[in-house]
Amino acid sequence: MGPETAGTHRYRRSPLAGRGARGGGAAGPPPPPDEVLARRAALGDKDAFSQLVERHGPSLHRYAYGLLGDAQDAEDCLQEVVLSAWRAFPSFRGDASVRTWLYVLARHQVHKQRAARAVAPAGGGRPPLDVDEVAEQVRDTRPGPGEENVEAALLAALEAALRLLPERQRTAWVLREVEGLSYAEIGVVLSTTTSTVRGLLERARATVASTLEEWR
Amino acid sequence: MSEQPAARGGAGPGGVPGAGAELAARAALLLRQHTDAGWVAVRESVVSRALHAFRPSAPVRGRHAAGDYFVASDVLVAALRRAVDLVPRVAATRITCTTGEDDELDDVVVELVAAYGVRLLEVAGQVHAVAREVLGDLLGPLAPAAERIRTHVHLGDVSDDPRVVG
Structure with a gap:
C-alpha cells in the first residue's frame, strides 16, 4: 500500500438484502x-x-x-x-x-x-483408489438385520462413494447436493463455466448413485 | 438439465430416479443435517485466533506532547465505524483513509447507508462531527482540521431494513 492510499478499506456497496440471509427463530428479528x-x-x-x-x-x-x-x-x-x-x-x-x-x-x-x-496426485486427478475395494467398503457399511443405525451406515457408505470422485467432481457434488449452491456459484468456486459444472455433476451423480446401489 | 438435486432431476433411466440416486439424495440430506462434532470442537479457537491476528494495515501518524506515535489505519477505521454506529438510522458502508507526507492523515471518506426518510444533511453533519471527534482523540494535533482535510460524507444508499441501518 502506497503512502497516498494508506489505510484504504473498500467494500463495494451491496444489495440491502443478501442471499446469505438465514431465517431467524420464532422470536426476534x-x-x-x-x-x-x-x-x-x-x-x-x-x-x-x-x-x-x-x-x-x-x-x-x-x-x-x-x-x-x-x-x-x-x-x-x-x-x-x-x-x-x-x-x-x-x-x-x-x-x-x-x-x-x-x-x-x-x-x-x-x-x-x-x-x-x-x-492426491497433482492436477486434481482421480485419487489412487481401487473401485472394487471401495465397493467392498460400501457393502461392508450395510446395516445388519435389526440394526438401528441405518443413517450412520448410509453416511459411511456415502463417504466411501465420494472417495471415488476426483476433487472437482466431489466439490461440485458436495456444493450442489449438500450445501445447495447454484451452478453459477459452484462455477465461481471451481473457476469454470456452468456447463462444465453441469458435466461434473452428471458424472459425480452417476458414480455416487451406482456406488450406493452396492449398499442396498 | 435443471439445477435440481439428483433424485429430483432424475439419475435413473427415463428421468425416473434410480434407487442409488434416491439413496444419494437421502444421504446428502443426512449430511446437511448432521451436526459436525469436529466443527463444534474447534469453532471457538478458530474464531479467537483469527480475531487476534494482525490485519495488514498502514501506519497513520499521531502527535502527543511527549512525541509522535503511529496508529494502524485499521484501528482508525474500526473506531470511526463504532462512532458512526452511534448515529441513529445510518451505518457506514465504506471508510477510506488516505495519508500523505510523513504518514499524516490527509483525507477520510465515510460512505453511508441511511434509513429511508432520514434527513440526509442532518445525518451527514452528525457523522462529520463524530468523525472529527474520533480522529482528534486518536491522532491529537495531527487530526485532520476542517480547513485542511476534506471529510466527505457520501450517502450511497437508503434502506428501510433495520438490520442494515440499525
Whole structure:
C-alpha cells in the first residue's frame, strides 16, 4: 500500500438484502444478511465476523473434512480459511456472495494442504483408489438385520462413494447436493463455466448413485 | 438439465430416479443435517485466533506532547465505524483513509447507508462531527482540521431494513 492510499478499506456497496440471509427463530428479528455482516467485518467489527463464521463454519468444516479426511487437517484448514477471511474482508469486493468466496478460500487451502502432504496426485486427478475395494467398503457399511443405525451406515457408505470422485467432481457434488449452491456459484468456486459444472455433476451423480446401489 | 438435486432431476433411466440416486439424495440430506462434532470442537479457537491476528494495515501518524506515535489505519477505521454506529438510522458502508507526507492523515471518506426518510444533511453533519471527534482523540494535533482535510460524507444508499441501518 502506497503512502497516498494508506489505510484504504473498500467494500463495494451491496444489495440491502443478501442471499446469505438465514431465517431467524420464532422470536426476534431475522439476523443480518451476509452482505451486511461482511461490510461490518471489513470495517473491523469482530462480532459481525464471528456471526459470519458461526453461520458458515459448519458447512466449511464439512467440506474441508470431506476432502482432507482427517480431523486435524480439517481444523488446520478452517483456521487458515477463517484467518484469511478476516484479513481479506477489507478488500472483498462483493462480486460473489460471501458464502461462495469462503468456499473459494477453503478450496484453495485444501489444495495447499493436499499438495503439501501429497494426498492426491497433482492436477486434481482421480485419487489412487481401487473401485472394487471401495465397493467392498460400501457393502461392508450395510446395516445388519435389526440394526438401528441405518443413517450412520448410509453416511459411511456415502463417504466411501465420494472417495471415488476426483476433487472437482466431489466439490461440485458436495456444493450442489449438500450445501445447495447454484451452478453459477459452484462455477465461481471451481473457476469454470456452468456447463462444465453441469458435466461434473452428471458424472459425480452417476458414480455416487451406482456406488450406493452396492449398499442396498 | 435443471439445477435440481439428483433424485429430483432424475439419475435413473427415463428421468425416473434410480434407487442409488434416491439413496444419494437421502444421504446428502443426512449430511446437511448432521451436526459436525469436529466443527463444534474447534469453532471457538478458530474464531479467537483469527480475531487476534494482525490485519495488514498502514501506519497513520499521531502527535502527543511527549512525541509522535503511529496508529494502524485499521484501528482508525474500526473506531470511526463504532462512532458512526452511534448515529441513529445510518451505518457506514465504506471508510477510506488516505495519508500523505510523513504518514499524516490527509483525507477520510465515510460512505453511508441511511434509513429511508432520514434527513440526509442532518445525518451527514452528525457523522462529520463524530468523525472529527474520533480522529482528534486518536491522532491529537495531527487530526485532520476542517480547513485542511476534506471529510466527505457520501450517502450511497437508503434502506428501510433495520438490520442494515440499525
